Amino acid sequence: MLSRTFPIRETILAGAIVVLLALIASRFAGFIAPSNLARVFNDTAPLIILALGQMVVILTRCIDLSVAANLALTGMAVAMINVAMPGLPIPIIIAIAIMLGAVMGAINGVLVWKLSIPPIVVTLGTMTIFRGIIFLISDGKWVNSHEMSPAFTGFPRAEILGLPVLSWVAIVTTLIFAVMMSRTPLGRSIFAVGGNPHAAVYTGIDVGRTQFQAFVISGALAGLTGYLWVARYAVAYVDIAGGFELEVVAACVIGGISIAGGVGSVGGAVLGAIFLGVVKNALPVVNISPFWQLAISGSAILIAVAFNASAGRKKGRIILKSAEVTS
Amino acid sequence: MAERAAPVDAPVVSMDAITKTFPGVKALDQVKLDLYPGQVTALVGENGAGKSTTVKILTGIYAPDGGTIRIGGAPVTLNTPNDASRVGITAIHQETVLFDELSVAENIFIGHAPRTRWGLIDRAEMHRAAKVLLDEIGAPFATHALLRDLGIASKHLVAIARALSVDARVVIMDEPTAALSHKEIEELYELIETLKSQGKAILFISHKFDEIFRIADRYTVFRDGAFVGEGLIADIDEDALVRMMVGRAVDHIFPDREQAVGEDILQVAGYDHPTEFADIGFTLKRGEILGFYGLVGAGRSEFMQALFGITRPSKGVTLINGDIKVIRSPADAVAAGIVYVPEDRGKQGAVIGLPIFQNITLPSLKRTSKSGFLQLAEEFKLAREYAERLDLRAAALDQDVGNLSGGNQQKVVIAKWLATQPQVIILDEPTKGIDIGSKAAVHEFMAELASQGLSVIMVSSEIPEVIGMSDRVIVMRDGRIVAEVAGDELTPETLVRHAAGITAAQLQEA
Helix, strand or coil, X not given: CCCCHHHHHHHHHHHHHHHXXXXXXXXXXXXXXXXXXHHHXXXXXXXXXXXXXXXXXXXXXXXXXXXXXXXXXXXXXHHHHHHHCCCCCHHHHHHHHHHHHHHHHHHHHHHHHHCCCCHHHXXXXXXXXXXHHHHHHHCCCCECHHHCCHHHHHHHHCEECCEEHHHHHHHHHHHHHHHHXXXXXXXXXXXXXXXXXXXXXXXXXXXXXXXHHHHHHHHHHHHHHHHHHHHHHCCECCCCCCCHHHHHHHHHHHCCCCCCCCCCCHHHHHHHHHHHHHHHHHHHHCCCCHHHHHHHHHHHHHHHHHHHHHHHCCCCCCCCHHHHHHC | CHHHCCCCCCCCEEEEEEEEXXXXXXXXXXXXEEECCCCEEEEECCCCXXXXXXXXXXXXXXXXXXXXXXXXXXXXXXCCHHHHHHCCEEEECCCCCCCCCCEHHHHHHCCCCCECCCCCECHHHHHHHHHHHHHHCCCCCCCCCEHHHCCHHHHHHHHHHHHHHCCCCEEEEECCCCCCCHHHHHHHHHXXXXXXXXXXXXXXXXXXXXXXXXXXXXXXXXXCCEEEEEEEHHHCCHHHHHHHHHCCCCCCCCCCCCCCCCXXXXXXXXXXXXXXXXXEEEEEECCCEEEEEECCCCCHHHHHHHHCCCCCCCEEEEEECCEEECCCCHHHHHHHCEEEECCCHHHHCCCCCCEHHHHHHHHHCCCCEECCEECHHHHHHHHHHHHHHCCCCCCCCCCEHHHCCHHHHHHHHHHHHHCCCCCEEEEECCCCCXXXXXXXXXXXXXXXXXXCCCEEEEECCCHHHHHHHCCEEEEEECCEEEEEEEHHHCCHHHHHHHHHCCCHHHHHHC
């Protein structure tokens, strides 16, 4: 019984990551030292968090291109709040970041839900608007590390059990998503809406509202990542994470999340992000030009899509009784 | 009309022993159809009689599995729409298949536009030729007009001009009047006379008897994909034609049902929609099967979707067990105890990608979750209960639903609905497109549901099914309920008369 295709896909991707690591290790053994792997993971954490949000959106047959702009706007906003009120406790900063991000996600969601504008158009528009707002509120100026409070920049780097908080946030988000997607009515609805929207309607699931919820989730995670990003790099400016939304979508696609919706898994999204993270961190180490990095990421996307397309191809009906037993 | 009388000419198109089978269904079985130059032949039959399949074979969209098509006596194969247009067959469809964003002239000449010396489209010549064609048929619009700005009647004219531009010998009109006003229909009749006088053979498909008797010279009747008869319109009356359409040998035994219906379960009153239906009201009793009959497009499915909360009616009241239920969404309807099994189960039924048990529990997630988390054990229990009740054949309940056969997928969809423990189940065309054996199983099952006290609304366009299964039948026409039929009155003739709008008085005359 090989009907559960998700673990197979994930196993293959995990295998690809192991092979990649082995190849790199053959030229530079230090790369696979535990401390370095932890560093790579920490570096990939924002991508993992955003990929999980994007996964939910893609599963409902939408796409969110505004995540990076949302991240940058939230990051700028909380950085400016920190400059204005250095005493504000970090939990409140985080709450503000998540809420701001969720509001921006809700704007996307409402436009898709109530006005039926195609998601790619909506988020392309809001992406530009969010970047514009950053310029307006910051006057195009940077917020630099000396202006931020030590607590603000210290939080993502603080270590718990040997791992930075940033890594822990990615791990906890992954666990929450694993439970949400498999064990809550919302998670089930998200799969149903993407898998067969018509059927979902008759089942009593509101397709538009589910898509709205997906955008809010994606936005909230982008907001959270916005604070973590700005605090980790200790700088906020207009062009932060420029073009990062494409990397996020790429992580999802490599992770086997079907761009047509309805098919995908938390494990896939995380592994897709880690694959890109490894490629990005390893290539400079083994002296491969960053331009090759782009080519390799691009090839990985095409291979992943081709692989998923061939796996999803119709196998034909099971008519023979003998085939039914062995399938 | 004198020229109607003597069909001395040989047919221009002659279909003989045409057979077409789709998986599980024989759509056409050895049918014959002859079309004569300068004459209108009406193809008559119920929904599902095989009229559309015939049109698609004639226009090269489907290839027949057997039989021969002769054009002017010579056998031809029509493998593509291009083949059909090369031999001079052209079709004007119910919903016009033209290009909204192109101009009238471009639509007329698409695919065979006049070329300049350089191989480019000769626009001046194209518009000139289009103008000639439009004048010929008396069309009142410019060749530069965009098609999307025209009404349906004008679009038909464009399609006819296109037919003339390729010098068509055969014009197929598939329910051309369905969306036309009275005046536009009269204009279409005049045009048909013009086409006849030019010697074109016309295949006219319509459900409306007044049109058939007004415009057609000959008729051919199909029933259940088989040829029933043909002849001259002048030699037949409406009553006889209805009998040819519906009369059939008993080829299917319907389950015997004890007609023990209980108290009122569902009361519906005053359902109105601005464009689709008006003034719909009826009562449904416990354990009753209520049939909804009508022609395709009579507004039955549209009303059912409104009742289920998918489209919102501008007004309308629903009572279940005497309590008013406000149904604004399908979720409200499911909560109120109404479920809807839609027509296109492939598209609207199972969620491919989710395993069987998750498909079954999809509308019951509230029941299978505790404090916001789904309980897998509960889900499996619920899924297993209904899978067993429906004798679902699957290796395991966590198998992907996409790996099941069509029949078993359908069981998953029905199990899904039964698991919500509904009081009223709406089945929209429950046996459309499935083979005789599976039909019988669905009918058995429907009878069993009713005997268990479930109230069933069955929307069906198949007369034997409506009569064989229903305790009572509501007939809809043009968005309104026109009759409620039960008991001895429940005959094929009554249903067809009400659905097609033939009054008793008209029948007396005939």
